[in-house]
Amino acid sequence: MNESHALLEPPALLDRPAAQQPDWPDPCALREVVDELAARPQLVSPQECDRLRARLASVAAGEAFLLQGGDCAETFAGATPGAVERKVRTLLQMAEVLAAGMDLPVVTVGRIAGQYGKPRSSAMETRDGTVLPSYRGDAVNGMDFSTEERTPDPGRLLQAYRTAADTLARVRELTGNPAPVRQEFFTSHEALLLPYEVGLSRTDPLTGRRFGMSGHMLWIGERTRQPDGAHVEFAAGICNPVGVKLGPTADPADVLALIDGLDPDRQPGRLTLITRMGAGRVRDVLPPLVERVAASAGPVTWVCDPMHGNTFSSPSGYKTRRFDDVLDEVVGFFEVHRALGTHPGGLHLELTGEAVTECVGGTPAVTLESLNQRYETACDPRLNRDQALELAAAVGELARLAPGVVVS
Numbered sequence: 489m490n491e492s493h494a495l496l497e498p499p500a501l502l503d504r505p506a507a508q509q510p511d512w513p514d515p516c517a518l519r520e521v522v523d524e525l526a527a528r529p530q531l532v533s534p535q536e537c538d539r540l541r542a543r544l545a546s547v548a549a550g551e552a553f554l555l556q557g558g559d560c561a562e563t564f565a566g567a568t569p570g571a572v573e574r575k576v577r578t579l580l581q582m583a584e585v586l587a588a589g590m591d592l593p594v595v596t597v598g599r600i601a602g603q604y605g606k607p608r609s610s611a612m613e614t615r616d617g618t619v620l621p622s623y624r625g626d627a628v629n630g631m632d633f634s635t636e637e638r639t640p641d642p643g644r645l646l647q648a649y650r651t652a653a654d655t656l657a658r659v660r661e662l663t664g665n666p667a668p669v670r671q672e673f674f675t676s677h678e679a680l681l682l683p684y685e686v687g688l689s690r691t692d693p694l695t696g697r698r699f700g701m702s703g704h705m706l707w708i709g710e711r712t713r714q715p716d717g718a719h720v721e722f723a724a725g726i727c728n729p730v731g732v733k734l735g736p737t738a739d740p741a742d743v744l745a746l747i748d749g750l751d752p753d754r755q756p757g758r759l760t761l762i763t764r765m766g767a768g769r770v771r772d773v774l775p776p777l778v779e780r781v782a783a784s785a786g787p788v789t790w791v792c793d794p795m796h797g798n799t800f801s802s803p804s805g806y807k808t809r810r811f812d813d814v815l816d817e818v819v820g821f822f823e824v825h826r827a828l829g830t831h832p833g834g835l836h837l838e839l840t841g842e843a844v845t846e847c848v849g850g851t852p853a854v855t856l857e858s859l860n861q862r863y864e865t866a867c868d869p870r871l872n873r874d875q876a877l878e879l880a881a882a883v884g885e886l887a888r889l890a891p892g893v894v895v896s
């Protein structure tokens with residue numbers, strides 16, 4: 489992993505150090521790809537991004553709830569019309585269940601049409617003494633453990649663009665007007681791969697405002713949210729709604745610096761803080777953060793990612809998560825916000841419309857022993873369709889409790 493400027497020089501795409509970037513072997517080829525992306529049609533419009541910001545402002549005000557979800561890592565091969573439809577329909581069905589349970593409008597945002605890059609704990613993977621770069625998502629390299637597949641290939645950024653465009657076309661076909669399900673649906677992904685994001689940034693000729701045109705909402709991950717890092721610099725320069733992931737070690741002072749950097753005008757709906765603390769820690773580490781932000785930064789949108797703090801390895805070696813831990817973190821998130829008088833604004837989930845066996849629990853239950861039946865994720869374990877709908881129903885129930893009621 490290259491934490492310095494190497495991929496961005498010379499001339500630099502952004503001025504600051506960029507974490508979690510692949511070691512692209514050929515900077516000239518990468519530059520050409522950035523230029524080619526810059527010449528392609530934008531994937532989303534400023535008007536759509538502004539509409540999402542307005543919807544998220546309602547979430548921040550406690551008048552709506554955000555459902556954000558999709559694959560951990562989308563793959564090119566997985567972007568079939570059928571799979572996209574099952575994912576979109578799962579999300580829309582969850583949104584209906586949540587809306588009914590909460591008596592609030594639900595803003596639906598897919599982790600879709602751009603979630604092709606992954607930050608990794610380790611830059612390299614070793615198998616039988618052979619060391620190769622870790623898989624960083626289909627936009628970077630291939631999953632097969634060979635030098636050819638694992639070498640980062642900037643041509644994949646163009647394939648990511650084409651797959652995102654096809655996926656988005658399918659989403660619009662399903663949810664646009666006229667469509668089988670007429671419902672607002674927005675896209676989002678982690679703004680991790682800066683050449684892709686910079687290549688797809690545009691200045692709106694009508695307003696002179698700059699937008700990241702690869703998706704409606706872009707978020708910065710837990711591993712790349714350094715207040716003085718390139719990802720924050722990039723996000724500060726665009727007008728999309730942006731999210732920031734916050735893990736259990738998030739320091740309130742850093743979070744306030746991020747808010748100042750990313751949302752200096754305190755524009756409602758601009759900034760979503762996505763907390764992923766883990767079921768065991770959320771009740772301890774979230775309150776001081778929410779208190780500090782509420783006291784000094786004004787309204788932001790708080791969302792719970794109950795996936796990333798609850799991952800463990802099964803005895804047979806599968807990365808997994810327990811449905812009960814996922815639900816428990818959401819319960820803790822509601823408890824904390826209710827106790828502090830802030831709005832538990834939404835969920836950020838890794839899920840799929842397929843009947844995979846990647847997370848344990850739920851009904852019908854996936855067990856540690858049955859994980860191998862359909863373990864298909866390219867990175868982290870996702871809720872399957874049944875588990876996702878069960879979670880939506882449980883969260884809807886939770887929300888029926890009067891504000892201030894603490895669930896034991």
Ligand SMILES: O=C[C@H](O)[C@H](O)COP(=O)(O)O
Nearest residue numbers: 560606607608609610867868
């Ligand atoms: O989705 C999040 C991260 O990319 C993922 O958890 C990293 O996984 P790793 O710890 O196996 O690298």
Ligand SMILES: C=C(OP(=O)(O)O)C(=O)O
Nearest residue numbers: 607709710711733764796
């Ligand atoms: C990498 C992710 O999460 P985090 O940044 O919270 O670890 C993710 O949501 O894909």
